[in-house]
Amino acid sequence: MGGRRLAHLRKGVATGLCLLAALVPALSPAPARAQSAPMTLIRDTEIEETLRLYSQPLFTAAGVESNSIRILLIGSKDLNAFAGPGVMAVFTGLILETQSPNELQGVIAHEVAHLAGGHSARSGEMSQAGLRPFLLTMGLGVLAALAGNVEAGAVLASNAGFFGTLGAMGYSREQESRADQAGASYLEAAGLSGRGLVNFFDNFRYQEVFAEARRFGYFRSHPLSSSRIDALRARVEGLSNYNAPDDPENVRRHEIMKAKLQGFLNPGVAIVKCADPKADYPARYACAIAQYQLKEPDRALKLIDALLLEQPDNPYLWELKGQI
Template sequence: MVSPTRPLISRFARTALAAVLTAGLTLPAAPAAAQGEAISLLRDTEIEAILHDDAAPLFDAAGLDAKSINILLIGGSDLQAFAAPGTMAVYTGLILESKTPNELQGVMAHEIGHLAGGHSARSGEMNSAGMKPFLLTMGLGVLAALAGNATAGAVLAGNAGYFGTLGAMGYSREQESRADQAGATYLERAGLSGRGLAEFFDNFRYQEVFQEAKRYPYFRTHPLSSDRIEALRARVEKQAHYAVTDSAEAQAKHEIMKAKLQGFINPNIAIVKCGDKVQTYPTKYACAIAYYQLKEPEKALARIDALLQEQPDNPYLWELKGQILFEFGRTAEAEAPQRKSVELKPDAPLLRVNLGQTLIALTDKAKIEEGVRELKRSLDQDGDNAVAWRLLAEAYATQGHDGLARYATAEYNDRIGDKRQALIFAMRARDMLDKGSPEWRRATDIAHTSDPDRDISRGLDKDDRL
């Protein structure tokens, strides 16, 4: 395991959680006890896709546009989830504790009930959250390049407070009951059972008798009561879809998600099952990741190759293979599997970031140019990916395009919320780029929004009038 004093960015961020987990997973948080642990945003395209599948019918049932809502995966052991305008966040601790998709969906439905009821907005905390910088910075596979990067670590540490603010929002018992009832309604509208919602809270009924300091943080902010649980159970048992069970496909995806997280977060636990004669796909997957995390790349690669024999069209396996090769210094070998992952899932921008990262690390000028194109294509799909902008800045610098390198650095700092550095690099870029070019205009926009002083503002305004 990574030392608690070092961001997990260095390991978790590298693997095939290559598209936030679309094919990659990033774990910049440090493992810690539930009390006061550091939390962090994880990116893995595969896991995010599963979470989207779980949450989408609930957002639709609540009258919300599922496509406009970001799903965040947060590294933390708490049994926590929260919904805020434009955002649904789920902690890894909750996923690992949930036994079925329906249990996880039950908690999601409850949190959507808070959101639809305006409870978070009325708490007064949302206005100070300032979530955007943290939501937009991490890309799973590419975080490998940030391992040990002090600047990246500072960004994570600085933004973790936003999650802490949202995660610490407290609700009244009345609001909790209302969110329960709303969640039950959304589950029923979506054709899902409310059993998981009732059973999740019932499983932790004992938390009610603990002193507040000894409760799970989630149950400190979401107070339980036996009356509330019984009222919820009575409601869902009467609903038409109460007897509906999870499909085999949904359960399989849930097990894959849990196995992947276990391999990254708890490799010493995942490795225990690697000697079993009979293994399921999730177990094999977790073992491959665990060997990777434990710095045994050859064992990890051998297991991934065996899995690819079974699933040759799985983009997440190809991405994981490419990321391991890249991380362990076999950059040229990483190119082919990363290309394959992009070929199989061209709509996943983080996979393109991983491929671009590999290509710009090669010495061939044509490869570097191609890497720039891949990074730009990823930004066409997800322009707020700060890591992609940082990598693009590196590539431009390698090519001798100093103005573009400074412009991309300005974009990077703008995305992570460092207005001072964004202003500095935007102004430098303006001095080096062709006046009126798209990049020059964008650099000007960044400067305008980065708290320039009066003299700089006047100069920018003058240029705007030209």
């Protein structure tokens, strides 16, 4: 990684969505990682706030001190999420596949259950691969990155390749069903429905039938079976919050988060909606970001100024405008 790129990264950190450790290379030990997509650590205040807001009630329900867990946003097309000591990571590929905040909170609840159950720290696969000390190193790297020492964090991240290693780490079938059940309890305690988690799994059930589940990191490390989904569904259907609707503010945040990620990561897709002046806020926000990404700053600024007329106090719009 050359000095120019690091300088760019440092510059990016103060503003909007930022790629921290560009192209974290895959480490050698775990075999499943051969097919992993490139990964980056993304810093974005708006999305981090949303993920924290979604996770907070689940940490509380699990008796996990929220401040002790760093929530990382990993830029990767891979559909994945993982939890390790002091860390929970959510991949952009997973966020973009969720249809509602409840689906995302379901996956988070499941990961919090792994965290609360100490699953990754105890997993046999991890000790076999000698990954325990490796994970401790990872914790430090992440802390350095999040404390603002971008360069140290980026260097550690790219050297260790820890996202790939953690993301590919498997859990036992028993740990999976325990995490499903505990996750369902946390959702219920937080006043949330477990329906989203079941729906999310259900959407990918057919993948297993065609032996394609292995395309997705999440289902490599969290094997999915029909009996597992059935057991989870039976449990959540019996809980009193099963029909609880999504909080409208959470829905709004979910749409904005997905729109922002589309604008930054898939500008060619987001730009298609720019033609419609009556499009909703998330779509126009995505358009502005996409124009910026496609090196059309004048068009981007015009769109942002229009959004600012509607939301003059929105700090993220001002942040984006400054960035452009």
